[in-house]
Amino acid sequence: MVREVRSSTTLKKHSKNSRLLRYVGYGLLGAIFGWALSNQSQDQGWFSNMLTTLSFVVLIFIIFYVLRIIKLNKDRGAGNSKPGQNKIFAALEGLSDDYFLLHGLKVTGINNARWEIDHLVMGPNGIFPLEIRSEAGEITPSPDDTEWIVKRQGKRNKVTKKIHNPYLIASQKSMALKEQLAKSGFEADIRPVVVFSDNDAVIMPTELPVVTLKNLLSYIKKTKPEQKLDHAAQKKAAGILLG
16 A cells, blocks of 8 residues: 655654744743733732633634634635645555655745645656646647636536646746656656546546546556666655755
8 A cells, every 4th residue: 555654753743843832832921911900900929820820821822713713614615635644645545565656745946936736646666746627528638739628517608717737837846846756866767647536527538648547547657657666766865854
């Protein structure tokens, strides 16, 4: 089964440090408010001043906790514009443990352009950055056009809309990825894939690497490597990308 890399030791360390700094910031903010308020009442004793300060620290933590819960619920209710880690992992369960699945990679390209790669599959037959799209309907990919046509059945008539060519975006991200690896002396076969995640998406015939989520597994399995990537090379590449 494909090995999912949710976080390396470095990522865990960064995550813990980030949370610690955030909590310290909340505590300081509450302490400052409490201290300022207690100083307004000079007749209060030491204990009362401390109690006021601690009350504000607790209050600040509660406020930020509630705001975080609201944000999480809002994100869940916004719809599945892109499938999360679990959905991608489920679609790729048929891959062997010769493969890694990485999430949330940030790369820097030409002119310091910064890109985020939500999901990336790495295996013996190459590195596959996934560009996830959520459109439903009949998609007509075109390699050179800046926009693609998407047609779907509306309540009464067919609805046609245009989307920015996601393959061009995927290619730019792949170039940035290749450059980042090259800076560490690592060369690899990078194959960007555009993935339409909606169950009602239909891809018109194309030679481009554009697939539906349910066909992603077979696409990766069938891809023949130009340069085989062994386990040691995969670990090296993952280490570079995860920092």
